[in-house]
Amino acid sequence: xxxxxxxxxxxxxxxxxxxxxxxxxxxxxxxxxxxxxxxxxxxxxxxxxxxxxxxxxxxxxxxxxxxxxxxxxxxxxxxxxxxxxxxxxxxxxxxxxxxxxxxxxxxxxxxxxxxxxxxxxxxxxxxxxxxxxxxxxxxxxxxxxxxxxxxxxxxxxxxxxxxxxxxxxxxxxxxxxxxxxxxxxxxxxxxxxxxxxxxxxxxxxxxxxxxxxxxxxxxxxxxxxxxxxxxxxxxxxxxxxxxxxxxxxxxxxxxxxxxxxxxxxxxxxxxxxxxxxxxxxxxxxxxxxxxxxxxxxxxxxxxxxxxxxxxxxxxxxxxxxxxxxxxxxxxxxxxxxxxxxxxxxxxxxxxxxxxxxxxxxxxxxxxxxxxxxxxxxxxxxxxxxxxxxxxxxxxxxxxxxxxxxxxxxxxxxxxxxxxxxxxxxxxxxxxxxxxxxxxxxxxxxxxxxxxxxxxxxxxxxxxxxxxxxxxxxxxxxxxxxxxxxxxxxxxxxxxxxxxxxxxx
Amino acid sequence: xxxxxxxxxxxxxxxxxxxxxxxxxxxxxxxxxxxxxxxxxxxxxxxxxxxxxxxxxxxxxxxxxxxxxx
Numbered sequence: 001x002x003x004x005x006x007x008x009x010x011x012x013x014x015x016x017x018x019x020x021x022x023x024x025x026x027x028x029x030x031x032x033x034x035x036x037x038x039x040x041x042x043x044x045x046x047x048x049x050x051x052x053x054x055x056x057x058x059x060x061x062x063x064x065x066x067x068x069x070x071x072x073x074x075x076x077x078x079x080x081x082x083x084x085x086x087x088x089x090x091x092x093x094x095x096x097x098x099x100x101x102x103x104x105x106x107x108x109x110x111x112x113x114x115x116x117x118x119x120x121x122x123x124x125x126x127x128x129x130x131x132x133x134x135x136x137x138x139x140x141x142x143x144x145x146x147x148x149x150x151x152x153x154x155x156x157x158x159x160x161x162x163x164x165x166x167x168x169x170x171x172x173x174x175x176x177x178x179x180x181x182x183x184x185x186x187x188x189x190x191x192x193x194x195x196x197x198x199x200x201x202x203x204x205x206x207x208x209x210x211x212x213x214x215x216x217x218x219x220x221x222x223x224x225x226x227x228x229x230x231x232x233x234x235x236x237x238x239x240x241x242x243x244x245x246x247x248x249x250x251x252x253x254x255x256x257x258x259x260x261x262x263x264x265x266x267x268x269x270x271x272x273x274x275x276x277x278x279x280x281x282x283x284x285x286x287x288x289x290x291x292x293x294x295x296x297x298x299x300x301x302x303x304x305x306x307x308x309x310x311x312x313x314x315x316x317x318x319x320x321x322x323x324x325x326x327x328x329x330x331x332x333x334x335x336x337x338x339x340x341x342x343x344x345x346x347x348x349x350x351x352x353x354x355x356x357x358x359x360x361x362x363x364x365x366x367x368x369x370x371x372x373x374x375x376x377x378x379x380x381x382x383x384x385x386x387x388x389x390x391x392x393x394x395x396x397x398x399x400x401x402x403x404x405x406x407x408x409x410x411x412x413x414x415x416x417x418x419x420x421x422x423x424x425x426x427x428x429x430x431x432x433x434x435x436x437x438x439x440x441x442x443x444x445x446x447x448x449x450x451x452x453x454x455x456x457x458x459x460x461x462x463x464x465x466x467x468x469x470x471x472x473x474x475x476x477x478x479x480x481x482x483x484x485x486x487x488x489x490x491x492x493x494x495x496x497x498x499x500x501x502x503x504x
Numbered sequence: 505x506x507x508x509x510x511x512x513x514x515x516x517x518x519x520x521x522x523x524x525x526x527x528x529x530x531x532x533x534x535x536x537x538x539x540x541x542x543x544x545x546x547x548x549x550x551x552x553x554x555x556x557x558x559x560x561x562x563x564x565x566x567x568x569x570x571x572x573x574x
Contacts, residue, residue: 339558342573346566349535350542413561418549425559 002171002178004048005201012179012199012206016042018500019197019210021184021225022217023047024085025162025486026473026493029130030214032166033497035173042208043170044182044199047082049163054385055081055181061220062380065395067248067436075393078440079218083180084163086218086440087486092159093276094133094487095152096124098293100283101368101481107290108400110243110371113478114450114459123491130490132157132165142277146415152280152295154484183386187213187229193467200386212468212500216493219244219442219475223377224391226446226456226463226471240456241377243447244395245369245480246438252409253363255298256344257422258352260359278366280482281408289411292404293482294367296412301360340425347423363409363424366439368482370400377445395438402433441485446475461496472496541565 003010018034020027023045031043047055061075068074080088097117104112121137128135133155142151170178185198185205196207215222223241227234234240278295286293347353369375380392406428413424427434449455452464457476463469472493474485481488535541548554548563555567562570 336559340560342570343557343560343562343566345573346569350538350545352542410556410561414549414552414554417554417561417563418546420546424561426556426561427559 001174001176002049002167002180004180005182005203006180010201010203012182012201012203012208013040013042013177014206015209016040016177017211018042019208019213020044021197021213021215022085022221022473023083023163023178023180024216024218024473025087026489027214027216028084028162028166028170029490029493030216030472030497030500031176031178032169032173033494034501035169035176037501038175041173041176042210043176043178044184044197045081045083045178045180046183047080048180049083049167051080051082051088058183058384058386059220060382060384061391061393062382063393063395065375065393066397067433067438068395074395074438074440075220075391078438078442079220082163083167083178084161087160087162090159090486091484092131092133092157093154093484094128094131094136094157095154095483096120096136096491097481097483097488098152098280098283100286101293101479105287108292108370108479110373110454111479114448114455120488120491120495123494124487126494127487127490130160131487132160133487144279145419146279146412147418148282148285148411148415149279149296150282151277152482154276154278156274156276184217184225185228185386185388187225187469189229189231189466189469192465194469210468212470214470214472214496214500215446216472218473219445220377220391220393222471222473222475223445223456224379227377227379228388237453239373239447239449239454241445242373242375243371243444243478244375244377244393244442245371245444245477246395247441247480247482247484248365248367248369248397248401248405248433248436249439250365250367250405250436251362251427251434252296252365252405253413253427254301254425255361255363255416255422256340256353256425257359257361258347258354258420259422261298261421279412281411285411289404289407291408292368292370292400294365294405294408295482296408297364297366298361299364301362336425343423352420358422363412365405365409366482367401367405367408368480370398370404371444371447371479372396372398375444397433402428439484441474441480443474443477443480443485446471447478448476449478460499461492470496470500535569541569 017039018041020043031041059076059079063074099117102113102117125135141153144151183200185200188195194213196209199206199208278297280295375396378392379389382390384390446456448457457471461470474489544565545563553564557567
């Protein structure tokens, strides 16, 4: 059933078997999977069935970082507080993580999952139809035309709005109660377990006792709720809230083609509504070059300054503020064109470049971020409408993140030149990043590890040292890979549901 | 009046370098042996003899030739 706790006759249950905090894709998946067990499931959603500003205001916080500049909307822009969570605005792009993402790589500090890709494969097969994409089992990725790069096949769902798709199933499940506008404020913890959860509704605050508590509130709220529930300050080496990762989305290069590369463009050969083949630095090259995982795609570059800026900004999900002075942008654009002119003249005289208006594209990178303990969630100075301290995010990228992407971009540029297809202009400034931002993929802050010193949850997603407290969602990812996280977090949640079901 | 405007425009163009650029472009000797240059460029890429010029990843041969056009 679905209970709107704002209604005058609504009474929040005070006991349940499994309390799920968060009504996003992870929380909904878990509640539905546990429904056949006949356990009493309580799912708390801090929003309603539709967007509302009061609930959204709870997502306010402070954010800064390498790619964020002064942009403060990151924490609110990346999340939605109503049934379905972030799937209410996601693009529906799905792909499993690669097997190499789960491995311990000696060139990537803090890498390695306590589970392998093969452990997740059966759950990926079940997660795919939930996200309305075809199974990735035995997927044949298209052949690559660029040495060192594979073609990674991403599949686009409709996209699936979990809150809409599964609403009726949640309503009909007699042992599942979805409580809307119910805010989990704090977990009451003793040394080994959660005793109860303090929940706020329009009628006041209530303690809810549960046999098992699962946090499924996302990469920011999962660590925040755990931090709010701790009596003591975190120890300096505590991994809780650390290792925050997003996928840097970067306008890495401009590509000038010597002919029209129809078969290369993601919007021509493949139907972009369903499948998008990206260029991915293959596993051998990652090992050889000690590089991170990452993909490239090429988007057509429109003509003129406006087109240039449009292409760079709209494909790159910039969180960083753009210069306010349009003259500055125009000057930078004209300088770039002037610098290119001698080489273009040469290529024309050599007969390499024949078209009067050659086809150009922006090479967009969507890459893995190396786990970084200094990239973290702490508390900000202000409080939210519930009087609790807001989250403060410091999203920090390291030297490996930039160096790895620059090297991969240069490699790609050399390969397309070698094949005679065109030339590539690197857009990275000398020490910084070009136009770039995040993908709103919030990962890593309650990471999974067998060792409590390096992770918050164990391989079954149980919080270290706690008997009945679990976490699910992308916050448990120890590394990010380069695939969009939703399919993997649904697969992990299916695995967790099996574990919790078997435990009963 | 029109003639005066035209002369002003011409003077303006000359000042910003368009006219000198136009004549220099017209008088520059064409590249010889473009075919062998293209082969040299390909060989550079095949052997990894590449450099970055103004952000562009080019062969050593291209980098050496680019100065002709500056």
